[in-house]
Amino acid sequence: xxxxxxxxxxxxxxxxxxxxxxxxxxxxxxxxxxxxxxxxxxxxxxxxxxxxxxxxxxxxxxxxxxxxxxxxxxxxxxxxxxxxxxxxxxxxxxxxxxxxxxxxxxxxxxxxxxxxxxxxxxxxxxxxxxxxxxxxxxxxxxxxxxxxxxxxx
Numbered sequence: 714x715x716x717x718x719x720x721x722x723x724x725x726x727x728x729x730x731x732x733x734x735x736x737x738x739x740x741x742x743x744x745x746x747x748x749x750x751x752x753x754x755x756x757x758x759x760x761x762x763x764x765x766x767x768x769x770x771x772x773x774x775x776x777x778x779x780x781x782x783x784x785x786x787x788x789x790x791x792x793x794x795x796x797x798x799x800x801x802x803x804x805x806x807x808x809x810x811x812x813x814x815x816x817x818x819x820x821x822x823x824x825x826x827x828x829x830x831x832x833x834x835x836x837x838x839x840x841x842x843x844x845x846x847x848x849x850x851x852x853x854x855x856x857x858x859x860x861x862x863x864x865x866x
């Protein structure tokens with residue numbers, strides 16, 4: 714599933730360089746470039762061009778400046794090129810989650826959700842209690858762990 718990203722691209726800020734790269738390929742027409750927190754307009758003289766979406770390359774029309782106090786900061790918002798997944802059937806999971814290494818995805822509670830979640834980062838969490846878990850899992854990536862006990866209900 715395509716992921717929106719906001720990152721500082723790689724590239725030298727030296728008052729000359731205008732070529733910057735984001736970490737992954739982007740979808741054409743989805744970039745927004747910010748210089749020192751201000752959104753640039755791509756069609757203006759100080760805008761940018763989506764040079765090579767397949768390599769993540771963006772070219773600024775003017776090089777960012779270097780000053781003794783603080784160099785310019787370039788940031789790029791874009792949508793990556795992760796494949797669009799077809800609609801998948803959401804199934805109900807009933808059971809007790811006993812071992813979790815990493816849990817990625819989104820749990821949409823429809824009935825009952827018991828337990829607590831320990832946040833590990835912006836999109837990661839770990840289930841910290843072993844109480845019953847009921848809901849619908851909408852898989853957004855990978856699911857790691859083992860369901861040891863499954864019961865009807």
